[in-house]
Amino acid sequence: MYVPSDSFGGLSPERKAADALRTLFTFIAVKIVLAQLEGSGRGSLASYNATDYQDLTTFLEEVPLRDGDAWLTLLLRRNEMLALRIMEVRAAYSVEDFEWESCKKLAVNDIKNANVKMMRQYATDAFKRAVGTDTSGADTPP
Structure with a gap:
């Protein structure tokens, strides 16, 4: 890259x-x-x-x-x-x-886990926003 x-x-x-x-x-x-x-x-x-x-x-x-x-x-x-x-x-x-090889493995694994965690949180938040929206597109009050 x-x-x-x-x-x-x-x-x-x-x-x-x-x-x-x-x-x-x-x-x-x-x-x-x-x-x-x-x-x-x-x-x-x-x-x-x-x-x-x-x-x-x-x-x-x-x-x-x-x-x-x-x-x-x-x-x-x-x-x-x-x-x-x-x-x-x-x-x-x-x-x-x-432990150079261990450092590389940890860094790569931590990046994968962090990406999954962030995407899950994003998906959860997006789902909550979608559920809180009526058919006209206006947000419903809490």
Whole structure:
């Protein structure tokens, strides 16, 4: 299908989705690192680190994570090692743990279900309007 080139400021729909996923993966990486810093993660990276945990929690409260790259750029200036750790985790998560095929199936299935739900609601509303109309075409009072 043809998607007009100005739809997303000259970006393809895939590029727009990839940008959104990059921010999502940044958020996921932050959550993973927070769990590791609490000591509740798995493996050798899981160790209690109150200082970095507090620093990351405070930074997340002060700077909302709306754009993953911009957020990480600011974190790099504040805590380089923490930012690098989050970058490594988001890269690894995107390659090793994210269920790409599952995401596609969910998105396609959700679109189908949403379309059916909307069409059913539209049909119900249209039927109600039709029943509330007399033979002359004028609406009957409620």
